[in-house]
Structures are given as structure tokens and as C-alpha cells.
Amino acid sequence: MANSDEGQGATIYEVAQRAGVSIATVSRALRNTGPVSAGTREKVLRAVEELSFTPSRLGVSLAQGRHAANGIVFPDLSGPYFAEVLLGYEEVASELGRSVLILSTRGRAAVQDLVRDLVGRVDGMVIFGRTVEDAVVDEIVRSRTPLVLLARDPVERADAVCSENTSSAEALTAHLLGHGYSTFAMAGDDDGGDVTQRWTGVRRVLSDHGIRPPEPLPCEFTVEGGYEAGLTLLAGKAGKAGKAGRAGGAGRPQAVICADDQVALGVILAAEELGLDVPGDVAVTGWDDIMAARHARPALTTVRQPMRLLGASAARALDELIRGTRNVPKSEILPTQLIVRSSCGPHPLEEK
Amino acid sequence: MANSDEGQGATIYEVAQRAGVSIATVSRALRNTGPVSAGTREKVLRAVEELSFTPSRLGVSLAQGRHAANGIVFPDLSGPYFAEVLLGYEEVASELGRSVLILSTRGRAAVQDLVRDLVGRVDGMVIFGRTVEDAVVDEIVRSRTPLVLLARDPVERADAVCSENTSSAEALTAHLLGHGYSTFAMAGDDDGGDVTQRWTGVRRVLSDHGIRPPEPLPCEFTVEGGYEAGLTLLAGKAGKAGKAGRAGGAGRPQAVICADDQVALGVILAAEELGLDVPGDVAVTGWDDIMAARHARPALTTVRQPMRLLGASAARALDELIRGTRNVPKSEILPTQLIVRSSCGPHPLEEK
DNA sequence: TCGTTGAGTGTAAGCGCTTCCACTCGGCAG
DNA sequence: CTGCCGAGTGGAAGCGCTTACACTCAACGA
Numbered sequence: 001m002a003n004s005d006e007g008q009g010a011t012i013y014e015v016a017q018r019a020g021v022s023i024a025t026v027s028r029a030l031r032n033t034g035p036v037s038a039g040t041r042e043k044v045l046r047a048v049e050e051l052s053f054t055p056s057r058l059g060v061s062l063a064q065g066r067h068a069a070n071g072i073v074f075p076d077l078s079g080p081y082f083a084e085v086l087l088g089y090e091e092v093a094s095e096l097g098r099s100v101l102i103l104s105t106r107g108r109a110a111v112q113d114l115v116r117d118l119v120g121r122v123d124g125m126v127i128f129g130r131t132v133e134d135a136v137v138d139e140i141v142r143s144r145t146p147l148v149l150l151a152r153d154p155v156e157r158a159d160a161v162c163s164e165n166t167s168s169a170e171a172l173t174a175h176l177l178g179h180g181y182s183t184f185a186m187a188g189d190d191d192g193g194d195v196t197q198r199w200t201g202v203r204r205v206l207s208d209h210g211i212r213p214p215e216p217l218p219c220e221f222t223v224e225g226g227y228e229a230g231l232t233l234l235a236g237k238a239g240k241a242g243k244a245g246r247a248g249g250a251g252r253p254q255a256v257i258c259a260d261d262q263v264a265l266g267v268i269l270a271a272e273e274l275g276l277d278v279p280g281d282v283a284v285t286g287w288d289d290i291m292a293a294r295h296a297r298p299a300l301t302t303v304r305q306p307m308r309l310l311g312a313s314a315a316r317a318l319d320e321l322i323r324g325t326r327n328v329p330k331s332e333i334l335p336t337q338l339i340v341r342s343s344c345g346p347h348p349l350e351e352k
Numbered sequence: 353m354a355n356s357d358e359g360q361g362a363t364i365y366e367v368a369q370r371a372g373v374s375i376a377t378v379s380r381a382l383r384n385t386g387p388v389s390a391g392t393r394e395k396v397l398r399a400v401e402e403l404s405f406t407p408s409r410l411g412v413s414l415a416q417g418r419h420a421a422n423g424i425v426f427p428d429l430s431g432p433y434f435a436e437v438l439l440g441y442e443e444v445a446s447e448l449g450r451s452v453l454i455l456s457t458r459g460r461a462a463v464q465d466l467v468r469d470l471v472g473r474v475d476g477m478v479i480f481g482r483t484v485e486d487a488v489v490d491e492i493v494r495s496r497t498p499l500v501l502l503a504r505d506p507v508e509r510a511d512a513v514c515s516e517n518t519s520s521a522e523a524l525t526a527h528l529l530g531h532g533y534s535t536f537a538m539a540g541d542d543d544g545g546d547v548t549q550r551w552t553g554v555r556r557v558l559s560d561h562g563i564r565p566p567e568p569l570p571c572e573f574t575v576e577g578g579y580e581a582g583l584t585l586l587a588g589k590a591g592k593a594g595k596a597g598r599a600g601g602a603g604r605p606q607a608v609i610c611a612d613d614q615v616a617l618g619v620i621l622a623a624e625e626l627g628l629d630v631p632g633d634v635a636v637t638g639w640d641d642i643m644a645a646r647h648a649r650p651a652l653t654t655v656r657q658p659m660r661l662l663g664a665s666a667a668r669a670l671d672e673l674i675r676g677t678r679n680v681p682k683s684e685i686l687p688t689q690l691i692v693r694s695s696c697g698p699h700p701l702e703e704k
Numbered sequence: 705t706c707g708t709t710g711a712g713t714g715t716a717a718g719c720g721c722t723t724c725c726a727c728t729c730g731g732c733a734g
Numbered sequence: 735c736t737g738c739c740g741a742g743t744g745g746a747a748g749c750g751c752t753t754a755c756a757c758t759c760a761a762c763g764a
């Protein structure tokens with residue numbers, strides 16, 4: 001019988017004593033490192049069982065000089081996007097025998113200290129988007145902590161994983177042009193990362209078609225943010241083709257391209273509020289393909305990101321860095337997919 | 353100038369040497385424990401600065417016997433529900449100076465080992481729903497690891513935090529009866545936790561009104577699971593009042609009460625597939641009030657859970673347990689709110 | 705003038721493990 | 735019979751910190 005409730009857990013010394021061997025032998029028996037006779041191993045295992053011994057993680061980590069844990073830093077966890085990425089990350093990290101520490105920087109003052117603390121707890125980490133100042137990223141890189149940047153521009157000596165943005169944005173824009181729209185608005189400010197790449201694609205295609213790209217209207221990347229932006233953008237009367245459609249005078253755009261799905265959902269809400277029909281009066285598109293996009297009214301045309309895969313890839317890249325399997329940084333770009341639904345209107349060609 | 357890129361980070365010994373003092377003094381200066389003269393402190397701080405010294409978390413933890421970290425175990429992170437809870441948890445834990453380790457048990461084989469490992473890395477943990485076998489929970493409790501159970505029936509010597517289920521379920525059911533519905537179906541099997549409580553409320557009200565409660569149709573708590581369930585439940589012709597509506601013969605129910613929003617969204621999809629109008633031909637309700645519920649077509653009548661607060665409360669309860677501020681277990685029940693939208697039909701009384 | 709005191713500091717003992725090194729002791733070749 | 739080898743084991747040195755305890759020494763009251 002096990003010693004029923006064993007207070008704080010036995011140490012390797014107690015196991016050694018009970019088994020009548022030295023702690024070195026216990027360690028060897030448990031970790032299969034070095035020779036141990038069958039009889040001794042047996043005794044050790046029995047003692048371990050009886051004391052329900054679990055090696056102290058701290059002791060092990062201190063002695064081995066590794067944590068067997070990874071960190072991940074998020075701007076926010078509230079969106080479905082981050083949650084999905086996190087899921088993919090955790091799954092793979094756990095498979096690889098690493099625990100996962102999370103840190104959300106949302107509205108935090110001392111981000112830098114929090115990140116530093118995190119660094120001290122892990123063997124490597126993933127940093128998401130532009131959650132962390134360049135100086136801090138630089139500090140992490142210099143400390144030789146393996147680092148993977150997710151959805152953020154690459155940095156020397158760190159890996160990067162992101163999803164394709166520009167050409168999908170081009171496809172999306174081309175699709176809208178195919179609908180015959182000619183006045184556009186963009187909701188959601190440049191972020192110097194993913195969103196900026198998307199806008200680049202949009203701008204390029206619009207310019208190529210002789211349409212002057214609108215300035216993106218800054219807004220928070222939430223439903224509420226989108227709602228506010230929507231009210232602003234859709235307030236005017238229907239604008240004429242050719243007049244690039246930043247709201248507040250230029251007239252209501254025919255299509256609003258949103259930085260992500262949440263913003264798009266907010267814009268749709270705003271349209272409803274203003275008595276406008278989507279896509280009848282105005283087309284709206286999102287980005288990410290979160291669950292709500294599929295169930296929204298109208299269902300959202302968007303670009304699907306491989307969110308889970310994004311997290312999984314980051315975890316794998318990090319693992320390589322940590323084990324030293326690879327020491328040249330790599331940059332991975334995952335494909336995205338245009339998902340046409342009804343929020344951009346019945347398409348003259350592609351709809352069957 | 354700092355020693356530019358400082359390899360693996362200095363130790364307290366190097367700081368002590370550089371400052372010309374002992375490591376004890378360095379520790380005291382840094383942690384403000386015990387007296388240190390102004391001059392000495394100054395020297396120490398300078399040395400720390402120059403070496404960009406950060407105390408090793410492992411060393412500190414080992415010496416102090418605490419991790420300054422909490423764990424949380426999830427069945428899955430994919431749903432918006434869990435992500436929100438996690439966000440609330442992380443936010444508070446971080447405020448309280450604790451890192452957060454996550455563990456998802458979704459489809460994992462060696463859950464028990466993973467949980468055990470987690471226990472060794474934290475000062476306390478939260479376990480979600482029925483992710484973990486009772487035996488393992490018991491083992492954790494016996495190891496004296498502070499434990500908070502989230503949305504799970506209380507256990508001796510552990511805290512519990514959950515949201516109110518039964519009476520909200522009664523309110524929801526009463527609301528549906530107010531619509532005049534008399535044949536019902538329930539989608540999503542008992543789980544021995546939250547969902548069971550919900551069904552208890554539903555059953556009670558139906559029985560009180562002389563309606564024999566249907567058997568819940570088991571399904572996964574995902575959109576896909578709901579879709580499958582919906583196809584089954586809605587396949588028959590409209591049933592007559594009085595015939596309790598488990599599908600497959602008894603006829604199509606007038607209302608489908610779903611275990612959560614994702615299931616409800618799936619049922620709506622199934623209804624659409626079958627050419628049925630929601631709420632015209634069948635009313636559907638969810639539970640949780642995830643983002644998609646608000647944006648769905650039709651918008652989902654549901655019960656809002658304070659997801660963020662759930663996580664935050666768990667974090668606070670755990671903190672009390674860890675610091676020993678409180679040693680009697682407590683059980684907290686957070687209020688929920690019936691959110692009436694259009695998926696249950698235009699209400700004869702409540703709609704204005 | 706002589707304890708007494710307490711601020712300021714150093715020494716060293718852990719915390720729980722891993723692992724290098726040295727040692728013992730049969731078995732086996734020379 | 736001696737020497738060598740390797741399997742099996744123990745001793746002990748870390749890993750990087752905190753902290754109890756001991757110590758020094760100037761200031762101060764008696």
C-alpha cells in the first residue's frame with residue numbers, strides 16, 4: 001500500500017534510502033542512463049511506487065539546464081483567431097514533451113518585465129505579431145533564447161511563421177472588382193504586419209485597375225471597433241464610381257474590405273443599424289474565417305487562415321531551434337484560401 | 353556599456369564578484385530583504401546593470417520552494433467559450449504575479465502523466481469540467497496542491513467555480529413554453545456537469561407543465577456535432593403536441609434546446625439543409641452566448657455565461673488557496689442571463 | 705571605559721536533481 | 735596466478751539561488 005497521503009512528495013534521497021541504494025543509482029534506474037542490475041532496478045521501482053515519488057521538476061531542470069517548456073506571447077486571447085493558433089501550438093508542443101506558458105500583453109503596463117520573466121521559464125518562445133517592442137525582441141535574440149515570430153516581419157537570427165497575405169488580398173480584391181464594384185473602403189489601420197501586407201495587395205490591384213485606393217480607416221480589431229468604423233464609412237449617400245470612397249464626404253463605398261472578420265461583423269451590424277442591406281447596398285469582406293463568419297447573416301466572404309497550422313508550425317520550428325537540429329533561421333509562409341460567401345454579393349461569374 | 357551579448361546570462365556569483373561583495377548581499381540588495389548600505393546597493397545595482405543580470409527562475413524557485421506559476425487544464429481550446437475563460441484566468445493570474453501553464457487534454461492518451469507533470473510545475477491549478485478522471489483529481493488533492501474546479505461538481509478539499517445553470521434553464525424553458533411550443537427535443541448528452549444541470553432545469557419545467565421531457569440526443573459539442581444531431585432530430589414531419597419529441601418517429605419537435613451555442617448553430621445549419629425555417633418551422637436555442645450567437649442567422653436565443661469572469665474568479669480563488677489566506681474550500685456560482693433573440697421566434701409577450 | 709546594540713556583511717547549508725569520476729569485484733585472457 | 739576489463743555502484747560536485755547564523759565594528763548609554 002502506498003503511504004496514502006504523502007504530504008509534499010518524496011525526494012530522491014528517500015527513495016534511495018528505502019531501496020538501499022545511492023541517489024545516483026536511483027537516477028540511473030529511472031532515466032535509463034547507465035547500467036543498473038535488474039535486481040536493483042526492481043528495488044528502486046518498488047520504492048518509487050511505495051512513496052509515489054515524482055522527480056521534482058525544478059531539480060531536474062536545474063541539473064539539466066533546461067525547462068522542457070515553451071512560451072507564447074499574445075496580444076490578446078479574446079479573438080477566435082488567437083485561440084485557434086494557441087490550440088495548434090499547445091498540441092504540438094505537448095507532443096514534443098514541452099509544457100506551454102502563455103502570456104497575454106493586452107493592456108499590460110510592464111510587458112517588458114513580463115516577457116523577461118517568461119524568458120527565464122522556458123527553453124524557447126513564440127511571439128505573436130507586434131505584441132512586443134523591437135528592443136525587447138532584440139534582447140531575447142541576444143540572450144540566445146530560441147525565438148519564433150508569428151505573423152510578424154522576420155528579424156535576424158529568429159524564425160518566422162506567417163500566412164500568405166498579399167496575393168490572397170489581391171485575389172479578394174479582384175473578386176470584388178468582378179462583382180463590378182468600383183468604390184471601396186478599407187476598415188482597420190495598417191499594423192506593420194499582416195494587415196499591412198493585406199492592404200498592399202488590395203492597393204496594388206485597385207491601382208492596376210485605375211482606382212485610387214482609399215486610406216484605411218483605423219479601428220480596433222473587434223466587433224465593436226468594426227461597428228464604429230462601419231457607422232463612419234457608411235454614413236454618406238451612395239458614392240459615384242471613380243470617387244475613391246473614404247467616408248465622410250466622398251460618399252458611401254460599394255464595398256468595404258475589412259482587416260479581419262470581427263471588424264467585418266461589426267460593419268455588417270452598422271449597416272443593419274443604418275438600414276442598409278448587405279450585400280445589396282454594400283458588400284463587406286473579412287479575413288481569417290472565424291466560426292462566426294460562416295454563421296453570420298449574411299455569411300461572410302473572407303480569406304481563411306490556417307490558424308491551427310500556424311500554431312503547430314511555430315511549435316515545430318521552435319523545437320528544431322531548441323534541439324539545435326537546425327541553426328539557420330527559416331521563414332515559413334502558409335497558404336491561405338479565398339472563401340466566397342454571400343456578403344460580397346451574388347457573383348456574376350463564380351456563382352453557379 | 354553592457355557586455356553586449358551576454359551568452360547565457362550572468363549568475364549571482366559574477367555579480368557579487370564584480371560588485372566586490374558576497375552573493376548574500378547581492379540577493380539582499382535585489383530583493384530588499386535585510387539591511388544593505390546605500391553604497392553597497394549602488395555597487396550591486398551597477399554590476400547587475402552591466403551584466404544585465406536576471407536571477408535564474410529555477411534557482412529562485414528551488415530555493416523558495418515555489419513556482420510563482422499556475423496551471424489550467426482544458427478539455428479543448430477550440431471553442432470560444434474556453435478561450436474566453438482562459439483570457440480571464442490569465443489576466444488575473446498575471447496581475448497576481450503568476451505565470452500560466454496550459455494543458456489541453458483533447459484527444460490525448462496519457463492525460464494522467466501530463467497532468468502530473470503540470471502539477472510539478474505550478475503552485476496550484478485549475479481543472480476544467482470533466483477533463484480529468486476523478487482518481488487523478490483525488491491524487492492532486494492528496495498531494496496538497498491547491499486546486500480549483502471549474503464547471504465541475506465540487507470535490508472535498510478543492511474549490512469550485514461554476515456558473516448558474518439550473519434556474520437559467522428553467523427560465524429558458526419557460527420562455528419557450530410562453531411561445532406556445534409543446535414538443536421539444538434536447539441536443540447534447542448529459543456530461544455529469546454543467547449540461548446535466550441544464551437538462552435538470554429543462555426537465556423540471558416541462559414536467560411541471562405536463563410535458564414528458566425528451567431524452568437528450570447525444571452529440572459532440574461542436575457545430576458539426578450539432579449538425580448531425582439536427583439532421584436526426586428534424587428529419588420527421590411536424591409532430592403533434594403532446595407527443596414528446598425525440599426524433600426518429602415521434603415527429604419533428606417545435607423547439608430544439610441545445611447544450612451549447614455551437615450545437616445550436618449546427619442544428620440551424622441542418623434545418624437550413626432540410627429546407628426548414630428557423631424559427632418559423634422550428635425554434636432553436638443555445639447556451640454560452642459566444643460571438644457567433646449574436647451574428648448568426650437567425651440570431652441565437654441563448655444563456656449568457658460570464659466566461660471571462662469564470663476564469664478570473666478561478667484565478668482569484670486559487671490565489672487565496674496558494675497564499676493560505678483561506679483554507680476552507682469555497683464554492684462559487686456565477687449568475688447567468690437569458691438572452692432572447694430571434695431563433696426562438698417572435699415572442700407573444702416579451703417582444704415589443 | 706566597557707558592555708550592548710544593531711546595522712552591515714560574509715559563510716555555508718540547503719533546495720532536488722544529474723552526472724563525472726573513482727572504486728569494487730567477478731570473469732576471462734595471458 | 736596475475737592483470738585487465740567492464741558491469742555495477744557510490745561519492746561528491748555542481749546547477750543558481752535564499753536565508754539562518756555568525757561575525758565585525760562603530761555608536762551609544764551607563
